[in-house]
Amino acid sequence: MSLILKSLTHILTIFLILSINAFSAVSQSKTPLKTTSKSLKDSTSLQNVPDSIRVKRDSTLIVKDSTKNKGGLQAEVSIIARDSQRTEVDKNISHLYKGAKVKYQDFELSADYIRLDRNKKQIFASGVIDHNGKYVGRPIVISGAESPKTVDSLVYDYEKQEGNTYGIMTDVDGGFIQAKVVRKNMYDEMSLYHGLYSTCNLPEPHTHFGIFLTKGIVTKNQIIAGPSYLVVQNVPLKFIGFPFAFFPKPDKRSSGFLFPSFGEDYTRGFAMRDIGWYLAFNDYWDSEVRGTLYSKGSWEASINTRYTVNYKYNGGFNIRYASTKAGVEGTDNYGTNKDFNVTWNHTQRQEANPGTSFSANVNFGTGSYFRNTGANGTNTYNDITKNNMSSSISYGRVFADGKINFTSSLSHRQDMSTGNVYLQLPNFSLNVSSFNPFDSKDRAGEQKWYQRINVGYSLQGTNTLNTGDSTLFSKQTLKQFTNGFQHNIPISLSLNAFEYFQFNTSVNYTERWYLQSTRQRMENTKEGYIPVKDTIQGFRRAYDYSVSSGLSTKIYGMYPKIGNIQAIRHIITPSINLNYRPDFSDATYGFYKNYVDQYGMINRYSIFQDNVYGSPSAGKSMGIGFSVDNNIEAKIKSKSDTTDGGFKKVPLIQGLSISGNYNFVADSMKLSPLTFSGRTALFKEKVNINFNGTLDPYAINQAGQRYNKYVINEGKLARLTSFGFSFDYSFNPKAAQNRNNNIDSLRNQIGSNMTPEQAQALSRISSDPNAFVNFNIPWNLAGSFSFQYSKPGLESTITSTINIHGDFSLTPKWKVTFNSGYDLKAKEITLTQFNIYRDLHCWDMAFGWTPFGRYQSYNVTIRAKSSILQDLKLSKRNSSGGSYY
Numbered sequence: 001m002s003l004i005l006k007s008l009t010h011i012l013t014i015f016l017i018l019s020i021n022a023f024s025a026v027s028q029s030k031t032p033l034k035t036t037s038k039s040l041k042d043s044t045s046l047q048n049v050p051d052s053i054r055v056k057r058d059s060t061l062i063v064k065d066s067t068k069n070k071g072g073l074q075a076e077v078s079i080i081a082r083d084s085q086r087t088e089v090d091k092n093i094s095h096l097y098k099g100a101k102v103k104y105q106d107f108e109l110s111a112d113y114i115r116l117d118r119n120k121k122q123i124f125a126s127g128v129i130d131h132n133g134k135y136v137g138r139p140i141v142i143s144g145a146e147s148p149k150t151v152d153s154l155v156y157d158y159e160k161q162e163g164n165t166y167g168i169m170t171d172v173d174g175g176f177i178q179a180k181v182v183r184k185n186m187y188d189e190m191s192l193y194h195g196l197y198s199t200c201n202l203p204e205p206h207t208h209f210g211i212f213l214t215k216g217i218v219t220k221n222q223i224i225a226g227p228s229y230l231v232v233q234n235v236p237l238k239f240i241g242f243p244f245a246f247f248p249k250p251d252k253r254s255s256g257f258l259f260p261s262f263g264e265d266y267t268r269g270f271a272m273r274d275i276g277w278y279l280a281f282n283d284y285w286d287s288e289v290r291g292t293l294y295s296k297g298s299w300e301a302s303i304n305t306r307y308t309v310n311y312k313y314n315g316g317f318n319i320r321y322a323s324t325k326a327g328v329e330g331t332d333n334y335g336t337n338k339d340f341n342v343t344w345n346h347t348q349r350q351e352a353n354p355g356t357s358f359s360a361n362v363n364f365g366t367g368s369y370f371r372n373t374g375a376n377g378t379n380t381y382n383d384i385t386k387n388n389m390s391s392s393i394s395y396g397r398v399f400a401d402g403k404i405n406f407t408s409s410l411s412h413r414q415d416m417s418t419g420n421v422y423l424q425l426p427n428f429s430l431n432v433s434s435f436n437p438f439d440s441k442d443r444a445g446e447q448k449w450y451q452r453i454n455v456g457y458s459l460q461g462t463n464t465l466n467t468g469d470s471t472l473f474s475k476q477t478l479k480q481f482t483n484g485f486q487h488n489i490p491i492s493l494s495l496n497a498f499e500y501f502q503f504n505t506s507v508n509y510t511e512r513w514y515l516q517s518t519r520q521r522m523e524n525t526k527e528g529y530i531p532v533k534d535t536i537q538g539f540r541r542a543y544d545y546s547v548s549s550g551l552s553t554k555i556y557g558m559y560p561k562i563g564n565i566q567a568i569r570h571i572i573t574p575s576i577n578l579n580y581r582p583d584f585s586d587a588t589y590g591f592y593k594n595y596v597d598q599y600g601m602i603n604r605y606s607i608f609q610d611n612v613y614g615s616p617s618a619g620k621s622m623g624i625g626f627s628v629d630n631n632i633e634a635k636i637k638s639k640s641d642t643t644d645g646g647f648k649k650v651p652l653i654q655g656l657s658i659s660g661n662y663n664f665v666a667d668s669m670k671l672s673p674l675t676f677s678g679r680t681a682l683f684k685e686k687v688n689i690n691f692n693g694t695l696d697p698y699a700i701n702q703a704g705q706r707y708n709k710y711v712i713n714e715g716k717l718a719r720l721t722s723f724g725f726s727f728d729y730s731f732n733p734k735a736a737q738n739r740n741n742n743i744d745s746l747r748n749q750i751g752s753n754m755t756p757e758q759a760q761a762l763s764r765i766s767s768d769p770n771a772f773v774n775f776n777i778p779w780n781l782a783g784s785f786s787f788q789y790s791k792p793g794l795e796s797t798i799t800s801t802i803n804i805h806g807d808f809s810l811t812p813k814w815k816v817t818f819n820s821g822y823d824l825k826a827k828e829i830t831l832t833q834f835n836i837y838r839d840l841h842c843w844d845m846a847f848g849w850t851p852f853g854r855y856q857s858y859n860v861t862i863r864a865k866s867s868i869l870q871d872l873k874l875s876k877r878n879s880s881g882g883s884y885y
Contacts, residue, residue: 092118098128098137112137121160126153138167176200182218192216192223196231200841212236213245222246255280258290263859265374268325269295284308298324300373315346315360324372337372341365346393355398362391367416374857389414403433423465425481430459434490454492461485462612485513486613497551504577505549512542512614517607520595529598542591542608544584544616550577550625566635566647573629579661585618592618620665627659630678654679668708671697674718686729693723704793721792728784732777781806800824813839829853 083098094116101110111125127137135152142148152167165182179195198210216225229241260275276290287305299322306316320341327333346360367389394409408428414421434456439447463483489509497503517540523532552575559568585592585604592606592615606615632653656678663670677692695718699709711719783804790797805819815837821830831853838845849858 094118100125108142109139110142111139120157122155122157124153124155179213190218192218192225198231258288265294266857267296268298271295294325296325298322311349312352313346313348313358315344317342317344317362320365320369322369322373326372337368339366339369339372341369357396358394360393362393362412363389364391364412364414365389367414367419387415387417389416405431405433419468421465421467425463425465427462427464428460432457449493449495452493452495454494456488456490458488459485460488460613464612482610482612483515484612487511487513501551501553503549503551505547507545507547509545510543512608512611514540514542514608514611516540516611518605518610519593519607520603520605522595522598531597536607540607542616544581546579546581546621548577548579548625550575552576564637566637568632568634568652571631573631575627577625579621579623579625581617581621583618583620584616589616591616621663622665623661623663623670625659625661627657630656632656651681654681669698669706673697673721683729687727689725689727691723691725694721695719696721700793704795719791721790723789724787726784726786728782730780730782732780732782777807777809779806779808798825801830803830815839 080101080103081096081099082101085097086095087093088095096114098112099110100112100114101108102114109125112128113126115124117123125139127135127139130136138150138152139154140148140150149168149170151165151169154163154165156163163184165179165184167178167180168182169176169178177192177195177197179192181193183191183193185191192213193215195213195216196210197213200210210231212229212231213225214227216223223246225245227241227243228245229236229238231237256278258274258276258278261273263271263273265271271292271294273292274290275292276288279287279289281287285305285307287303290302290304292300300320301322302318302320304316304318306314308314318341322337322339324337324339326335326337342362342365344360344362346358348358350357389412391412392409393411394407396405396407398405406428408426409424410426411424412421434454436447436451436453437455438453439451443451461484463481465477465481467477467480487510490506491508492504492506495503515537517536517538519534519536521532521534522529552573555572555574557570557572559570561567585606591608592604594602594604597603604618606618608615630653631651633649633651635647636650637647656676658674658676660674661672663672674695674697675693676695677690679688679690681688696706697710697712697718698706699711699714699719700706711717781804783802785800785802787800788798801821801823803819803821805817807815807817809815817835817837818833820832822828823830829852832851834849834851836847844861846861847858848861850856
């Protein structure tokens with residue numbers, strides 16, 4: 001509305017200039033509109049006006065004038081009438097028709113009809129009714145960089161500096177105000193008559209929910225309204241109204257109250273959710289403090305803060321705490337669960353400090369937080385079913401023109417099902433780019449064989465702790481950190497041998513530095529001898545090295561034409577290598593020691609076996625390693641694809657590989673298990689299939705233990721000890737592609753000014769297929785399957801799950817989504833959800849239902865799409881929550 005106020009001031013100046021000038025007369029073939037619309041009336045009649053002069057003209061009329069007005073302002077006025085212009089000389093009135101436009105400095109007014117009455121000192125602009133009976137060509141006002149404003153019509157007295165605007169519609173902080181009449185005075189204030197505030201931007205709004213203002217005054221920073229009431233589906237609810245209302249209209253962010261939502265949880269009682277206060281500290285830092293209260297004593301609290309420094313960095317953190325009552329009051333299982341969750345994200349702009357990077361993505365807390373709170377009352381599938389949390393804070397820097405790269409990080413992994421926490425505080429690495437030490441900078445010609453020798457170096461260091469989340473901050477636990485350093489120097493040489501073979505040889509040296517080692521012994525107690533492990537403080541070093549040489553090549557095979565398959569190409573990549581590693585458990589190295597157990601047996605152990613980088617390997621190794629990789633693809637004649645001669649390549653098998661090793665110096669079972677893996681794609685690469693497994697060439701005895709006998713002697717090639725298989729497929733791939741495109745578009749629009757809520761929403765729709773509802777896709781059905789088999793001994797274990805999700809549109813405005821699954825091992829249905837969405841244009845309505853299981857619930861939500869009105873929601877949620885303990 002502020003734009004309209006400024007625009008009317010500009011109009012005064014423009015037409016004061018125009019009143020001095022006479023216009024050329026041209027013919028007019030159309031009759032202007034008498035009234036602006038059925039609800040808006042113009043006091044000046046435009047019919048039966050005699051034409052004093054008529055001149056026919058086909059081209060667009062452009063008039064420019066440079067003059068000086070009464071205020072001393074020198075300006076150039078540009079007038080464009082795309083259709084025609086007519087002047088009534090005797091009445092001193094000028095008319096502009098069809099595409100009429102007036103420009104003055106950064107101000108522009110356009111309409112299909114503009115009238116200037118110099119005698120009354122009055123201007124009028126409106127649209128016209130076309131041959132279809134539609135009102136078109138409404139006045140549009142543009143000022144500076146502000147967005148255009150559209151009105152039905154306007155009348156302005158440029159001498160008194162007063163005027164009325166009819167049928168105005170303008171946006172105010174994410175909402176829209178439409179008024180029948182708006183009148184402006186010389187103090188830049190506007191009086192509003194019969195206005196409607198809603199979230200709809202249409203000329204005929206979907207007034208599912210709106211506030212009707214009978215009258216009001218609009219100033220720069222506030223709106224003062226008289227009697228106001230709620231309108232629902234065009235039905236006035238005058239009994240839900242206020243005789244007087246005051247709406248602040250600040251020009252910057254300000255602190256304020258955050259309206260709660262209400263609902264009911266079967267276990268925790270009636271709820272008032274997310275009541276709080278918004279704190280706007282400045283343009284770079286704000287925060288939200290929210291709380292949730294339940295009638296049966298549970299409560300939740302959170303502090304959500306975001307920050308940004310332009311062109312440098314941005315981020316935010318969220319601290320949440322919950323006290324949840326569990327069980328039945330008066331029974332032994334009644335109690336209170338105390339849970340918390342902390343998240344922090346930080347991103348540094350690359351141009352802020354070239355060569356240096358810093359980022360943070362932190363998520364830690366008690367493993368039962370999301371389960372006990374039902375994902376903050378949302379029952380979000382991914383949050384409730386998550387089994388782990390992880391965090392990482394990293395810093396990196398590049399030195400010596402990019403040849404040296406240093407990275408450091410603090411990280412955490414947490415298994416929410418077991419409560420186990422693994423910390424790395426910190427973990428760092430220093431990597432030097434590989435180089436040729438015997439090569440010359442001024443070398444001319446090809447490299448000699450010794451100039452191809454390549455050397456690298458890397459250094460890693462870490463400080464780790466593995467414990468439970470309940471004992472994480474105890475003094476005893478903090479003394480259990482283990483640390484160490486590891487140096488690695490790889491030396492390699494690669495040559496072409498015999499034209500078709502690639503020869504590779506390498507030497508790898510690794511050295512580890514530790515500040516502690518362990519000793520094992522037997523201690524005599526009252527209960528008898530028990531094993532004891534002592535930690536010895538002090539610097540110790542451990543090292544190992546290995547040598548390997550090998551050959552590899554590629555073999556190409558072609559198969560003849562079969563039907564539409566023009567050819568099948570098979571690429572085989574075999575490789576073989578010789579490798580050697582000494583026995584570092586030999587007493588001369590001092591890395592291994594012996595102790596006698598309670599049964600008199602000698603046990604060998606490594607004094608570094610509990611350290612972070614492990615111990616040098618025991619046992620001498622000298623053997624042959626081998627692997628074979630296969631790729632098979634077909635060339636098929638295609639009628640639709642005319643590229644590449646009308647043929648297209650279809651992958652049949654991608655990366656089918658098998659590998660193993662044979663150790664000559666081992667005393668038994670010299671052949672290692674054979675591992676294999678592969679992948680392929682079917683149905684025009686819409687289905688991706690992955691598989692992997694392990695084959696053991698040795699038999700097992702009646703106790704399930706491997707022994708030195710090949711199973712091929714029993715008529716079998718090998719024992720399948722493990723096998724994994726998975727695939728996923730979408731019956732409508734356009735749905736997944738459209739979803740990804742919308743996520744990318746949303747991410748680009750939000751950019752670095754992403755709020756924590758927007759980041760959370762973006763993360764959710766990125767991981768949850770049903771969190772993104774697209775009414776443009778009529779249907780989607782997708783599923784996935786995973787299978788895992790393991791039988792290292794006599795007993796086998798099988799795990800497999802089936803998941804399915806999809807959606808379909810009942811009508812262009814109604815959408816149904818669902819997701820479910822089945823655990824074949826547990827023989828039970830996984831979390832199942834149904835959601836129904838209704839697009840109300842400027843509002844959304846959703847009904848969610850979890851029909852059975854631990855989180856059985858339903859909820860109904862009606863929410864405004866406008867970003868400023870996201871807290872204005874009507875929701876009813878009923879959650880069984882019967883097992884929130």
